[in-house]
Amino acid sequence: MSVIRAQQIKKTYNPKTIPVHALRGVDLNIEKGEFTAIVGPSGSGKTTLLNIIGGLDRPSDGSIEVGGRDISALSDNQLIDFRKKYIGFVFQAYNLIPVFTAKENIEFVMLLQKKSKAERDARVSELLSAVGMTDKIDKRPSELSGGQQQRVAVARALASKPTFILADEPTANLDSKSTSDLLDIMAKLNQDENVTFVFSTHDQRVIDRARRVITLDDGVIISDNIIN
Amino acid sequence: MSAIVIGVAATVFIMAFIAGQMQSFIANTIKNEISHIQIHHPEYKVEYDVSLTMSDIEEKLSDISKLENIQAVTSKTIANGIISSAKASRGIMIAGIDPEEEKKLTQMNQNVIEGEYLSAEKRNPILIGKRLADKLKVGVRKKLVLRFQDKDGEIIDAAFRIVGIFQTSRNNFDEGTVFVRQPDLNKLLNIEDAAHKVAILLQDEKGIAQNKEKLQRLSPGLLVETYEEISPEVRLFKSQIDISAKFIMTIIMLALFFGIINTMLMAVLERYRELGMLMSVGMNKVRVFSMIVLETFLIGLISAPLGMLVGYIAIQLTAKNGIDLSAYSEGMSEFGMSSIVYPALSSNAYMQVAVAVLITTILASVYPAYKAIKLKPVEAIRKI
Numbered sequence: 111m112s113v114i115r116a117q118q119i120k121k122t123y124n125p126k127t128i129p130v131h132a133l134r135g136v137d138l139n140i141e142k143g144e145f146t147a148i149v150g151p152s153g154s155g156k157t158t159l160l161n162i163i164g165g166l167d168r169p170s171d172g173s174i175e176v177g178g179r180d181i182s183a184l185s186d187n188q189l190i191d192f193r194k195k196y197i198g199f200v201f202q203a204y205n206l207i208p209v210f211t212a213k214e215n216i217e218f219v220m221l222l223q224k225k226s227k228a229e230r231d232a233r234v235s236e237l238l239s240a241v242g243m244t245d246k247i248d249k250r251p252s253e254l255s256g257g258q259q260q261r262v263a264v265a266r267a268l269a270s271k272p273t274f275i276l277a278d279e280p281t282a283n284l285d286s287k288s289t290s291d292l293l294d295i296m297a298k299l300n301q302d303e304n305v306t307f308v309f310s311t312h313d314q315r316v317i318d319r320a321r322r323v324i325t326l327d328d329g330v331i332i333s334d335n336i337i338n
Numbered sequence: 339m340s341a342i343v344i345g346v347a348a349t350v351f352i353m354a355f356i357a358g359q360m361q362s363f364i365a366n367t368i369k370n371e372i373s374h375i376q377i378h379h380p381e382y383k384v385e386y387d388v389s390l391t392m393s394d395i396e397e398k399l400s401d402i403s404k405l406e407n408i409q410a411v412t413s414k415t416i417a418n419g420i421i422s423s424a425k426a427s428r429g430i431m432i433a434g435i436d437p438e439e440e441k442k443l444t445q446m447n448q449n450v451i452e453g454e455y456l457s458a459e460k461r462n463p464i465l466i467g468k469r470l471a472d473k474l475k476v477g478v479r480k481k482l483v484l485r486f487q488d489k490d491g492e493i494i495d496a497a498f499r500i501v502g503i504f505q506t507s508r509n510n511f512d513e514g515t516v517f518v519r520q521p522d523l524n525k526l527l528n529i530e531d532a533a534h535k536v537a538i539l540l541q542d543e544k545g546i547a548q549n550k551e552k553l554q555r556l557s558p559g560l561l562v563e564t565y566e567e568i569s570p571e572v573r574l575f576k577s578q579i580d581i582s583a584k585f586i587m588t589i590i591m592l593a594l595f596f597g598i599i600n601t602m603l604m605a606v607l608e609r610y611r612e613l614g615m616l617m618s619v620g621m622n623k624v625r626v627f628s629m630i631v632l633e634t635f636l637i638g639l640i641s642a643p644l645g646m647l648v649g650y651i652a653i654q655l656t657a658k659n660g661i662d663l664s665a666y667s668e669g670m671s672e673f674g675m676s677s678i679v680y681p682a683l684s685s686n687a688y689m690q691v692a693v694a695v696l697i698t699t700i701l702a703s704v705y706p707a708y709k710a711i712k713l714k715p716v717e718a719i720r721k722i
């Protein structure tokens with residue numbers, strides 16, 4: 111089953127002044143349980159593509175279906191709701207609210223979904239143990255390393271049991287040890303719990319861990335390889 | 339946040355300062371000039387004619403003194419005339435007083451700076467103000483001649499000897515009023531057991547309305563007035579002070595308003611990415627908006643009491659000894675304002691400031707909150 115089906119996605123920034131063609135017709139199908147890297151040099155359109163898939167931005171042209179639903183037809187408020195229910199985000203940085211502890215950062219997504227206290231507590235410990243951060247439950251982001259923060263961010267992204275997780279260069283700010291730790295965790299979640307991951311990167315070590323590599327260049331897909 | 343605290347403290351303090359000034363003005367007016375309630379012949383205040391007296395004054399005074407809540411009561415005989423020394427003469431008001439009773443009402447004896455207060459012993463003693471004494475170029479024990487009309491319109495000349503010189507904070511009063519004993523003046527005016535004015539000081543100002551009513555019943559046909567009715571200055575001052583306090587409060591609230599907008603706008607910009615992240619993961623606009631409003635409100639909720647506390651402490655510190663404005667207040671004594679201000683603020687006014695601050699904070703939070711929801715998550719995240 112396709113969780114993402116994009117057809118002829120185009121995105122042009124500043125169409126009226128100095129048009130920038132960030133995406134020039136991208137076709138993309140992502141199946142449940144994929145562990146896919148979107149790679150390409152800086153400026154090739156990775157972030158733009160992830161933002162459109164994630165409902166943070168709208169394509170200038172083309173259609174996009176997520177979980178069988180045409181999201182280009184949704185209003186801004188419906189999009190917010192859609193993101194909340196179906197998509198987990200991990201950004202390059204600033205994923206966490208500085209004044210909240212690890213637990214609270216994860217919990218608050220569930221608060222937005224009005225989950226009960228018991229349910230939240232159970233899920234927080236489940237998630238923190240999945241990312242190997244059980245002992246850091248009451249630490250604030252400033253007390254955590256970059257890699258630890260990203261692991262909490264992954265746990266946060268999983269909190270709402272999303273259809274898939276989008277991660278835009280999640281390891282860009284991490285050293286190689288933290289990068290491989292984070293990828294271990296993501297791969298394990300993918301294998302054990304069939305969590306779908308789509309992440310962008312231009313780091314070869316990350317690319318090597320992906321099971322499918324989609325290469326973008328100047329707004330078009332130039333290669334799409336499934337690795338066994 | 340500290341701006342709010344300072345703003346609130348300043349508001350509270352300035353309002354206390356103004357209120358203190360008003361209270362001291364009113365208290366001075368009551369104490370030195372008007373007392374709480376006065377009784378006159380109904381036409382006296384229109385004509386100021388010496389013949390418009392109230393009769394049977396002894397009995398009246400003793401009746402009044404038996405009422406509840408009366409601190410002191412006395413009568414005055416008043417004549418307008420001319421006072422002359424060997425060097426100069428001036429128009430003045432001559433007040434015939436009962437020296438002992440007057441002490442209790444206006445504490446006139448405390449204003450004597452040279453010589454002594456009126457006493458029963460000497461013959462035709464007179465008390466004059468320092469400024470008048472300077473104008474007439476006379477001093478204690480010098481003789482003066484008073485000229486005025488008696489109740490039948492006859493011109494009377496009478497010699498008085500200065501026993502004392504007084505000084506108050508009111509220049510006009512010091513220059514234009516002289517004090518003699520009531521019996522001396524009555525005899526010269528050819529009136530007996532009569533007076534032009536009865537002044538009453540109450541124990542508790544709160545009972546003034548009931549007292550006025552009772553006094554009116556005791557004095558049919560006479561004009562009974564409270565100090566507010568008598569003194570247009572007090573009324574004017576009260577409303578004026580009210581207006582300026584509101585004005586100052588408005589200005590400070592406006593400053594606070596823009597200060598908060600500025601602070602919160604900065605806070606929103608600083609957290610652009612955080613807010614973008616929150617909106618990305620599904621926080622909707624209503625929540626973001628209420629979050630900013632609530633945050634601002636909380637800041638107000640913490641800073642307002644803190645500011646009031648600082649203001650309160652400042653008020654308490656200065657209220658003990660007062661703030662001496664004599665260096666800046668050349669003209670103030672002309673209006674019967676004392677040059678030392680004792681800041682004081684009612685709990686009611688504290689409440690007003692608190693409510694104003696909270697309303698201001700909420701209003702000021704709207705714009706930053708609006709800015710926050712206008713933010714597009716994609717753009718906010720791009721800035722990472």
Ligand SMILES: Nc1ncnc2c1ncn2[C@@H]1O[C@H](COP(=O)(O)OP(=O)(O)O)[C@@H](O)[C@H]1O
Pocket residue numbers: 123124130131132150151152153154155156157158159720
């Ligand atoms: N908001 C924007 N306005 C104008 N141009 C943009 C904007 N965002 C991205 N671009 C441009 O679009 C192209 C693709 O950017 P992006 O998707 O960020 O690439 P990548 O993530 O692969 O580095 C770049 O040329 C970039 O400069």
Ligand SMILES: [Mg+2]
Pocket residue numbers: 156157158278279
């Ligand atoms: Mg990018």
